[in-house]
Amino acid sequence: MTLPTPPTPSTPPPAATPATVAPAHAGAIDPAVVDPRLPIVLDRVSRWYGNVVAINDVSFSLGAGITGLLGPNGAGKSTLLHLLAGLLRPSSGRVLIAGRPAWREPSIYREIGLVPEREAVHSFLTGRQFVDFAARLQGLPDPEAATARAIDVVDLAAAADRAVGTYSKGMRQRVKIAAALVHEPPILLLDEPFNGMDPRQRLHMMDLLRSMAADGRTILFSSHILEEVERLADGILVIHAGRLAAAGDYREIRRLMTDRPHTFRVRSSDDRRLASAFLSEPAVFGAELRDDRLTVRVSEFSGFTRIVARVARDADVRLFEVAPTDDSLESVFEYLVSRR
Amino acid sequence: MNLLDVMLTIGSVTARSLLGRRRTILMLLLAGAPVLLGLLVQLGSGPRPRALVPTLDGVLITSVLPLVALVFGTASLGSELDDGTAVHMLTKPVPRWAIVLPKLAVAGGLTALMLFPSTILAGVLIGGTAPDEMAVTFAFALAVLIGSFVYSAIFVALSAATSRGLVIGLGYSLLWEGLLSGALPGTQIVSVREYLRGIVSVIAPPETLESVVGGTGFVLAAVAIVVVTIVAALRLARYEIRAAE
Numbered sequence: 001m002t003l004p005t006p007p008t009p010s011t012p013p014p015a016a017t018p019a020t021v022a023p024a025h026a027g028a029i030d031p032a033v034v035d036p037r038l039p040i041v042l043d044r045v046s047r048w049y050g051n052v053v054a055i056n057d058v059s060f061s062l063g064a065g066i067t068g069l070l071g072p073n074g075a076g077k078s079t080l081l082h083l084l085a086g087l088l089r090p091s092s093g094r095v096l097i098a099g100r101p102a103w104r105e106p107s108i109y110r111e112i113g114l115v116p117e118r119e120a121v122h123s124f125l126t127g128r129q130f131v132d133f134a135a136r137l138q139g140l141p142d143p144e145a146a147t148a149r150a151i152d153v154v155d156l157a158a159a160a161d162r163a164v165g166t167y168s169k170g171m172r173q174r175v176k177i178a179a180a181l182v183h184e185p186p187i188l189l190l191d192e193p194f195n196g197m198d199p200r201q202r203l204h205m206m207d208l209l210r211s212m213a214a215d216g217r218t219i220l221f222s223s224h225i226l227e228e229v230e231r232l233a234d235g236i237l238v239i240h241a242g243r244l245a246a247a248g249d250y251r252e253i254r255r256l257m258t259d260r261p262h263t264f265r266v267r268s269s270d271d272r273r274l275a276s277a278f279l280s281e282p283a284v285f286g287a288e289l290r291d292d293r294l295t296v297r298v299s300e301f302s303g304f305t306r307i308v309a310r311v312a313r314d315a316d317v318r319l320f321e322v323a324p325t326d327d328s329l330e331s332v333f334e335y336l337v338s339r340r
Numbered sequence: 341m342n343l344l345d346v347m348l349t350i351g352s353v354t355a356r357s358l359l360g361r362r363r364t365i366l367m368l369l370l371a372g373a374p375v376l377l378g379l380l381v382q383l384g385s386g387p388r389p390r391a392l393v394p395t396l397d398g399v400l401i402t403s404v405l406p407l408v409a410l411v412f413g414t415a416s417l418g419s420e421l422d423d424g425t426a427v428h429m430l431t432k433p434v435p436r437w438a439i440v441l442p443k444l445a446v447a448g449g450l451t452a453l454m455l456f457p458s459t460i461l462a463g464v465l466i467g468g469t470a471p472d473e474m475a476v477t478f479a480f481a482l483a484v485l486i487g488s489f490v491y492s493a494i495f496v497a498l499s500a501a502t503s504r505g506l507v508i509g510l511g512y513s514l515l516w517e518g519l520l521s522g523a524l525p526g527t528q529i530v531s532v533r534e535y536l537r538g539i540v541s542v543i544a545p546p547e548t549l550e551s552v553v554g555g556t557g558f559v560l561a562a563v564a565i566v567v568v569t570i571v572a573a574l575r576l577a578r579y580e581i582r583a584a585e
Contacts, residue, residue, distance in 0.1 A: 085431055087581040104577055109433045120424030124356055130428075136349040137432035139342065179428065 035061045036096060039111070039187050039218045040084060045093035047079055054079040056242040057093070062220060066213045068233030069222040072337055076242040077222040078117060081191050084220070085114045097187065110138070113180030117191035117222075119172050123165030127156055127175040130164055134179035150178040155204055169196025177205070188212070190221035194228055206232050230329040238336050245336045253336075254301070254327040260335060261285050261297045263326045264304065268294070269318035277315035281307055295325070343438050350429065351442035354416050358450055363415065367408055371454035374400050378465025387468030393548055395466050396480040400459055401536050405487050406513035408454060412447040413495025414505045417572075421579070422503060430579065437573035444496045444569060448489035459484045472545050479544035483536040486561050490532050493565045497572035500579065528552045535561045 034043050040062040047055040055076050071077045082088040083095050086102040086109075095102040098111040121130055131150050135143035151160045154174040159167065164175060173196055180188065188209075194202050209232060213219050220237075223229050229236060230250075238245040246253045254262075268274045271294040275287040278296055283304055285297040298304040301324070312319045377395060381388055417440070420426035429439060463477025494512070499505030517533045528534040529552070538557025541549045553560060 082581050087427070087430070087579075089578070089580060106433050106435060109431050112431065114427070114431045116424065116427050118424040118427070121428070122353060122357060122425055124360075125353070133349060133353060134428065134432065137346055137429065137434055139346065139433070176428075 034059050035063075036099070038063045039098050040220065041094070041096040042080075042083070043094045043096070045083060045090045045095055047083060047088060047091050053242050055083065055090075055239075058239075058242075058244045059093075060237060060244060060247050062218055064213065064216045064218050065234040066209060066219045066221070066232055068229035068236045069220055069239065070224075070226070070229055070236055070333055071222075071239035071245075073224070075239045077239055078191055079242075080239060081114075081189050081220070081222060084189055085112060110183065111185055111187050113183070113185035113188045115173070115176045115180045115188075115190040115193050117195070119169065119176075121164045121172060121176065123163060125164055126161050127151065127164055127167070127171070127178070128160040130175055131160075131178045131182055135182045138183040140183060146182050147178075150182040151175075153181060153208065154178045155201070170198055170201050173197055174201065174205075186217050188217060188219045188221075190219070192223060193221050194223065194225070202228070226330045226333055236329070238333060240337050246332075250329045250332045251327055254332045261299060262301045262304065262324060264296045264298065264308075265321070265323050265325050266294045266296055266308075266319070267321040268312060269320070270315075273315050274312060274317045274319075277311050277317070281311060283307060301327075343435070346434055347438050347442040350434075350439060351446050354443055354446045355450070357420070358412055358415055358446065363411065367411060367450075367454055370404055370408055371458045373404060374462035375458055375465065378462040382465050387466060387473075389467045389470070389473050392463060392467035392473055392476055396459065396463060396477070397537065397540075397549065400455065400462065400480065400484060401487065401533055401540075402518065404458075405451070405455055405484055405536075406491055406509075406517070406533075409447070409451045409488055409491030410495050410506065410509045410513065412450050413444075413492040414499040414509060416443040416447040416492075416499075417496050417576075418499025418503070418505045421499065427581065430576075435573075436576040437569070440496060440500070440569060440572045440576060444489070444493050444572070447496060448492035451488035451492055452485050455484045455488060456481055476540075476544045476548055479540045479548070482543060483539045486539060486558075487532060487536045490535065490561050490564050493568045493572070494532065497568040497575065500572045500575040525552060529560075532561070532564065535564070 034041055036043075038061040042058050042060055045055060045058050046053065058080070069077050069080065079088065083090055084097065084102060086095075086097070086105060089103050097105075097108040100108055102108055125133065128147060128151060132143055132147040135146045135150075140146045148157075151157050154177050156171065156174050156178060159171060164172065167175065173193060177190070177193060180190075194205060197205060206228075209219055209221070213234070221232075235248050236250050236253075237247045266274065271289055271292070275289050275294055275296075278284045278287045283298050283300055285299060287297075288295045296304070305322075308322055309319070374395065377399065381391065417426070420429070459481040460477060463473070463480060467473035467477055495505060495509045498509050498512075502508060516527065517531050520527045521531045521534065534551060534553055535557040537549050538551040538553035538555065539561070541551040542555045542557070551557065
């Protein structure tokens with residue numbers, strides 16, 4: 001196994017290779033953008049239980065990199081991951097893993113490492129035995145060595161010979177991740193992988209996932225903690241009420257939200273004069289000066305960034321800072337979820 | 341991939357899972373019930389050959405065997421599907437029949453391991469060691485051995501097919517085999533109990549038991565194992581995770 005060692009803190013994050021998910025802010029993604037050559041493909045997939053629609057006409061394809069799967073509780077995140085893992089049959093559409101249908105095709109599990117959200121693990125097995133079980137079922141030629149390496153990667157060697165029943169929640173997560181990694185799959189599907197981990201373990205796991213993505217792996221993880229997704233993911237998929245609400249780089253998605261004004265915080269040598277100057281610009285909706293802070297609301301992100309320097313120069317004001325205040329992932333997520 | 345190694349791995353984890361302390365004690369108590377009955381007979385009047393067939397047929401074959409097989413059979417796969425541990429096994433590149441076979445073998449093996457000695461002991465204590473009685477006892481022991489695997493296969497398949505495997509299995513044992521077989525003899529053709537009685541009727545001395553199926557009980561038992569194993573593998577191949585979001 002050649003699982004990469006976590007990068008040193010000075011190592012820059014891997015180049016953003018956002019999932020070749022298409023930005024899909026305005027409605028469902030056009031299925032035409034689905035690239036069937038990519039490791040993960042959902043093509044017009046729906047899944048319903050009786051009259052309840054859990055996943056509704058979702059299409060996307062993912063390549064190497066880390067993609068965060070976001071959505072409120074009950075939005076369909078786990079259903080989506082189960083469809084990808086071949087644990088649910090799509091009611092319509094197709095789910096392809098490495099070019100093969102995910103449903104009823106056990107051979108895809110050579111390509112997939114799955115970390116399910118449920119904690120269930122045989123409590124009588126030690127961590128080592130649990131990972132070894134996975135290694136043997138993968139048919140690895142040297143399961144003991146692969147097991148030892150996977151346990152090292154998740155930093156669980158000290159507790160590997162204890163029964164899983166004695167593990168903390170975070171340790172259970174890590175042993176599940178070790179079992180998912182033991183055969184070095186090119187695709188990782190992780191359902192709330194950081195649940196129960198302490199901050200140090202979280203950072204370690206994020207570093208590990210980053211380095212694996214830099215190695216060319218396709219990683220899709222769900223999380224309800226936006227900060228985790230913001231720090232880790234190259235791109236996001238937002239699921240809401242079973243539909244794909246958005247996909248791609250969240251900053252890009254924010255820029256596409258043309259029906260919602262962008263807000264910038266501006267610091268300058270003379271905020272009052274600059275505010276007046278901005279108000280004469282058609283792209284600016286409003287400027288507010290409160291507690292010595294100038295906040296400017298504009299209709300178009302890139303339009304404002306083009307004019308801001310000129311307006312300041314014309315008004316003879318020195319700019320110290322221009323920063324968007326509402327392009328955080330949290331802001332984007334709240335907007336996407338509330339508008340539907 | 342060495343499928344034998346894979347099946348041994350699955351079998352060993354299944355065996356450890358089934359031999360949890362409480363379940364093992366409960367099953368040992370159940371398996372020990374006929375022996376306890378035999379001890380009481382011994383302590384009372386000594387061996388009673390006339391009670392041998394009714395006890396082994398009425399208690400072991402009819403009640404104890406299906407119950408022990410039901411517990412082991414449904415727990416070997418159904419419990420893992422219910423509590424989510426099966427996901428770690430199902431998301432591996434292993435053909436589904438290679439999951440079902442070791443589950444069936446372990447459930448059947450454990451049932452047989454508990455009930456084969458129990459049958460012999462109970463038979464000796466109740467019927468004594470005269471040649472005819474010993475022949476009857478061994479005929480029932482062989483039937484129990486075969487029945488352990490037939491019943492386990494059925495209950496493994498049931499738990500692969502439905503989350504209510506335990507209830508349906510209990511219904512099959514109590515209602516179908518217990519009540520309907522008596523009232524409607526035609527239903528005996530799909531009764532494991534009747535297959536086992538057929539096996540006993542062929543091996544034991546003449547007129548030990550009467551059976552509708554007779555010697556074809558061997559064939560029917562074998563067919564039942566093969567059919568339900570295939571059904572279980574097919575159902576597991578179409579298994580959908582039960583706890584959706």
